[in-house]
Amino acid sequence: MRRRSLLLAAVPAGLVTLSACGDDKSPSSKASVSASPSASAPPPPKIVDGPLPAITAGTKFGEKPTVAKGSGEPSKDLAVRTVIAGGGRAVAENDFIQANYLGQIWSTGKVFDNSFDRHRPLVMQLAQGSIIDGWRYGLTGKKTGSRVEMAVPPQWGYGTSGNARAGIKGTDTLVFVIDVIDSFNSKSSAKGKAVPQSDAALPTVGTNTDGAAPKVTVPKTDPPKQLVSNYVLEGDGAEVKADQTLLCQFQGLVWDGGKTFEQTYGSGRLSQFSVEQMQQVVKGLAQGVTGKKVGSRVLVVVPPDLAYGDNPPSGDVIKKGSTLVFTVDILAAM
Numbered sequence: 001m002r003r004r005s006l007l008l009a010a011v012p013a014g015l016v017t018l019s020a021c022g023d024d025k026s027p028s029s030k031a032s033v034s035a036s037p038s039a040s041a042p043p044p045p046k047i048v049d050g051p052l053p054a055i056t057a058g059t060k061f062g063e064k065p066t067v068a069k070g071s072g073e074p075s076k077d078l079a080v081r082t083v084i085a086g087g088g089r090a091v092a093e094n095d096f097i098q099a100n101y102l103g104q105i106w107s108t109g110k111v112f113d114n115s116f117d118r119h120r121p122l123v124m125q126l127a128q129g130s131i132i133d134g135w136r137y138g139l140t141g142k143k144t145g146s147r148v149e150m151a152v153p154p155q156w157g158y159g160t161s162g163n164a165r166a167g168i169k170g171t172d173t174l175v176f177v178i179d180v181i182d183s184f185n186s187k188s189s190a191k192g193k194a195v196p197q198s199d200a201a202l203p204t205v206g207t208n209t210d211g212a213a214p215k216v217t218v219p220k221t222d223p224p225k226q227l228v229s230n231y232v233l234e235g236d237g238a239e240v241k242a243d244q245t246l247l248c249q250f251q252g253l254v255w256d257g258g259k260t261f262e263q264t265y266g267s268g269r270l271s272q273f274s275v276e277q278m279q280q281v282v283k284g285l286a287q288g289v290t291g292k293k294v295g296s297r298v299l300v301v302v303p304p305d306l307a308y309g310d311n312p313p314s315g316d317v318i319k320k321g322s323t324l325v326f327t328v329d330i331l332a333a334m
Contacts, residue, residue, distance in 0.1 A: 033101070033124065033132050045078040045137055045156050052081050052149050053106075053175060061086075061147050064116035065102055065177045069109030070151070074173040079151040080138040083177070086145020091183045093140045096125045096247055096270060098182040098332045106151060106173040112166040121181055123247050123272075123334045132157050139180065148178045182332065184247060186268045187211030190297040190329035192233035203258075205232045205299050205327050213251055213265030214297065214327055218258040223323035228301035229288035232327065235295020240333055242290050245274045247332040255301070255323035261316060270331070282307050285326055294333050300326040 051074065057066035061084050091097060100121045102114035115122050126136050134152030142148055152174045154160060160170035168174065189209040197204050201221055206214030214232070240246065248271045251263035264271050278286035284306030292298050302324040304310075312318040 033103070033122070033135055042155070045133070047137065048075055048077045048079050049081055050079050051075060052079050052151055053109075055083065055149065055177060060084075061145065061179050062100070064114065067102065067104055067109070067149075067175060067177060070106035070173070070175060074106050074151050074153065076153055078134055078138055078153065078156050081149050082142065082146055083149050084145075084147035086143040086147075086180065088144030088146075089183055090141055090143050091126065091139055091180065092185070093136065094125065094127050094185070096123060096184040096332070097139065097180055098123050098184075098334075099178050099180050101176055101178045103174055103176045105168065106175050110167065112163075112168060112174075120244075120334050123245070123332045134174070135176070135178070139178065142180055144180050144182050146180050148176075148180065150176050150178070152176065184270065184331050186264070186270055188270070188329075188331055189249060190233045190235060190295055190331065192231070192235035192293070192296045195231040195234050197230075197232065202228060202230070202301065203299060203325050205297065207233055207297070209233070211249070211265065213263055216251070216253055216258065216325060216327060218253065218255055218325060223255040223303065224301055225303055227284050227287060227303060227306055228299070229292065230299045231292070231296055232299050233297035233329075235293045235330070237294025237296075237330075238333070239291050239293055240275065240289055240330060242275050242286075244333045245272060246289065246330055247272050249329040249331065251327050253325045254317055254319070255325055256319075257317075258325075259317050261318055282324065284324070285328075288326070289328055289330060292330060294330050296330050298326075298328045298330065300328060302326065 053068040053070050055065045055067055058064045098121050100115045104111040124131050134156040138150045154170055157174050158168055162168045162170040189211050191209045194207045203216050203218045205216050208214055249264050250271055251260055253260050275286050284302030285300055288300030304321045307324045310320045
């Protein structure tokens with residue numbers, strides 16, 4: 001029987017969604033910008049530059065904006081304007097983005113959701129079925145560091161059914177202000193500062209940052225009895241909290257023989273997983289990434305009692321009593 005993916009949501013790029021992690025305790029909005037996959041995609045929208053309401057306060061990137069109520073009738077097309085042009089990498093469809101946003105209803109000016117107050121930016125993939133099409137089309141090609149305002153008609157938002165929980169009717173055009181903080185794809189790596197690896201009793205891990213799997217050399221010695229969690233590349237982001245969901249590159253090996261049993265590097269995938277849920281799968285991995293800084297590559301060595309112990313996955317290279325070795329590039333957290 002095929003075992004469940006170790007990191008729960010390590011799936012092909014273009015298919016993963018945050019909700020796939022099942023993280024019911026993560027900060028959530030009344031109206032998530034995620035969307036359900038549709039059977040057939042309509043043609044791309046026509047993108048126009050207005051009309052769009054004025055941003056009257058919080059006009060700097062990273063500040064919570066205040067947006068005027070829409071004036072007159074909104075466009076039937078997707079209206080998109082770059083308010084602040086960033087100088088970073090251009091976002092492509094199927095990339096993951098990290099962004100803060102505020103959303104309100106055109107006709108009333110009522111704010112139905114914003115991430116600025118939660119102090120946890122959204123991490124979401126610009127893929128069909130993962131996010132509303134207004135975002136998918138409106139943000140493609142924008143550079144990180146940009147503030148983008150858009151007016152999304154129902155066809156490119158929540159459709160004729162709207163979103164009753166958020167008070168959005170099927171006729172409502174939605175206004176968003178989005179600060180695109182960063183973007184990631186299957187070639188992304190951690191890019192922190194290299195930390196010396198001087199313990200000969202521990203695996204050594206490559207420090208390449210080209211998106212390829214770092215080489216892991218496991219010593220021909222007995223594994224440690226206790227959990228090990230060390231920086232390979234130390235980033236400068238916030239420390240991971242136990243209630244967060246992470247976007248990662250990773251690989252997992254068994255100590256004996258150093259054979260890889262699962263990885264995302266070079267596979268066209270990234271992994272999203274809830275730290276809380278990982279506690280129920282490989283407790284030591286959850287403990288090993290908690291407290292580490294976003295943007296880091298981390299070596300985690302997990303003894304059997306914090307991994308699968310005497311109940312390894314069926315038909316796998318992981319055996320009873322296996323010590324596991326992970327390298328994890330923590331790209332983003334929410």
